[in-house]
Amino acid sequence: MKTLVPPIKCQGIKTKLVPIIKQSALFSSDGTWIEPFCGSCVVALNVRPEKAMLADVNKHIIAFYQAIQNGTVTPSIVRAFLEDEGARLSRQGEAYYYEVRTRFNEAGHPLDFLFLSRACFNGVMRFNRSGKFNVPFCHKPDRFSPAYITKIVNQVRAFADVARTREWQFVVADFRDTLAHARSGDFVYVDPPYAGRHVDYYNSWTIGDENVLIASLKNLPCKFLLSTWQGNRHRTNQSIQEHWSAEGFSIDTFEHFYHVGATEDLRNAMIEACIANYPLPAAGQALAAHIRRRERSVQQFTLGFEEVG
Numbered sequence: 690m691k692t693l694v695p696p697i698k699c700q701g702i703k704t705k706l707v708p709i710i711k712q713s714a715l716f717s718s719d720g721t722w723i724e725p726f727c728g729s730c731v732v733a734l735n736v737r738p739e740k741a742m743l744a745d746v747n748k749h750i751i752a753f754y755q756a757i758q759n760g761t762v763t764p765s766i767v768r769a770f771l772e773d774e775g776a777r778l779s780r781q782g783e784a785y786y787y788e789v790r791t792r793f794n795e796a797g798h799p800l801d802f803l804f805l806s807r808a809c810f811n812g813v814m815r816f817n818r819s820g821k822f823n824v825p826f827c828h829k830p831d832r833f834s835p836a837y838i839t840k841i842v843n844q845v846r847a848f849a850d851v852a853r854t855r856e857w858q859f860v861v862a863d864f865r866d867t868l869a870h871a872r873s874g875d876f877v878y879v880d881p882p883y884a885g886r887h888v889d890y891y892n893s894w895t896i897g898d899e900n901v902l903i904a905s906l907k908n909l910p911c912k913f914l915l916s917t918w919q920g921n922r923h924r925t926n927q928s929i930q931e932h933w934s935a936e937g938f939s940i941d942t943f944e945h946f947y948h949v950g951a952t953e954d955l956r957n958a959m960i961e962a963c964i965a966n967y968p969l970p971a972a973g974q975a976l977a978a979h980i981r982r983r984e985r986s987v988q989q990f991t992l993g994f995e996e997v998g
Contacts, residue, residue: 693844701883703731703732715967722875724878741855746864763845768838774789810826811827865905918961
């Protein structure tokens with residue numbers, strides 16, 4: 690089945706890793722799929738559970754997906770909005786981007802949020818400590834071409850087709866409150882901010898938060914799957930060995946290359962880790978190996994092309 694891409698972009702998005710996560714998640718359709726850090730919602734969009742609690746502290750993500758679910762934001766509305774706003778951006782340039790950003794920071798409209806996520810620098814989602822979107826303008830010309838708008842509209846339509854036909858609850862909540870809802874038979878997928886990596890997309894993420902999350906996961910009454918980072922060429926995640934090496938937990942690692950990040954040092958190969966409180970399926974491990982080989986081939990081709998150019 691083809692991987693569906695959500696209409697919202699953000700750093701750390703798991704689009705390429707969805708096949709591994711789907712293979713690794715031992716989820717029963719009788720329970721509720723719970724995500725305390727739903728972000729772009731790419732995982733839920735592709736797992737497509739019948740019942741889900743999708744939570745995040747970022748109120749703008751939740752408001753956007755609620756608007757799609759309740760029909761306030763539709764594919765036709767998105768097309769008309771982006772055609773109009775894209776034309777104004779083309780005529781006025783950078784100044785208009787900042788006008789929309791100011792408008793969004795004052796009113797928080799879901800369509801402005803979508804516009805900014807696609808017109809900002811490198812698809813980064815970042816807010817300052819006052820909760821204001823502060824990513825600068827992307828200078829790519831003709832940002833909202835007809836083909837690009839159609840692509841976004843199709844992503845909105847696909848999300849609506851999934852979210853409106855299922856019992857999905859979108860909530861603004863801290864992970865502590867969300868995890869408190871977990872019951873036996875549910876499944877928790879956790880993709881928290883990576884400490885030392887992307888921690889400022891809406892609010893900060895501290896070592897204290899990380900430790901509370903780890904303790905909460907260890908005490909869950911149901912199965913969980915945690916996405917985190919194992920290391921890169923500069924450092925390793927010491928908390929994996931410290932907290933997850935005990936009996937009863939399983940770990941699978943695989944290489945992944947991030948193309949979205951505010952700076953070049955955040956757009957490097959990263960060793961990702963999946964951690965679960967059950968044995969990870971061999972199918973997921975085999976798929977991870979396949980994706981590793983494919984991404985290495987793409988990187989080698991890209992490097993070779995750059996050398997020739």
